[in-house]
Amino acid sequence: MKKLHELGVVIEVVKTVENVAVENDLSKIEKLVLQIGELSSMIPKYIEACYPAAVDNTILEDTKLEIEVIPGNAMCKSCNKVFNIKENNGTCPHCDSKAWELLSGKEFVIKEIVAY
Numbered sequence: 001m002k003k004l005h006e007l008g009v010v011i012e013v014v015k016t017v018e019n020v021a022v023e024n025d026l027s028k029i030e031k032l033v034l035q036i037g038e039l040s041s042m043i044p045k046y047i048e049a050c051y052p053a054a055v056d057n058t059i060l061e062d063t064k065l066e067i068e069v070i071p072g073n074a075m076c077k078s079c080n081k082v083f084n085i086k087e088n089n090g091t092c093p094h095c096d097s098k099a100w101e102l103l104s105g106k107e108f109v110i111k112e113i114v115a116y
């Protein structure tokens, strides 16, 4: 069922990009760049798997999809160092603190629409 979740989101993204294309008189889009946070509920490989079905019969049919993964980083409240949440299982590797503030990793953004 996980895949259906992504498909719905990808269809929404495609609609958004189509609207941008219409507003800007673009007939063809070369590349679509998405930024996906490592801690978001979106899984890049599922997004990629859903993409061909979502763009079928739209102006994005030949558009390349590029996904940039944003690391899930946090700043430790005890020692102020930045570390990757996922790699360190939510514990600061410098001082073992579990008190931190999330800096990035929950993004799901259309970063760029590249047209000819």
Ligand SMILES: [Zn+2]
Residues within 6 Å of the ligand: 076, 077, 078, 079, 080, 081, 092, 093, 094, 095, 096, 097
């Ligand atoms: Zn720390």
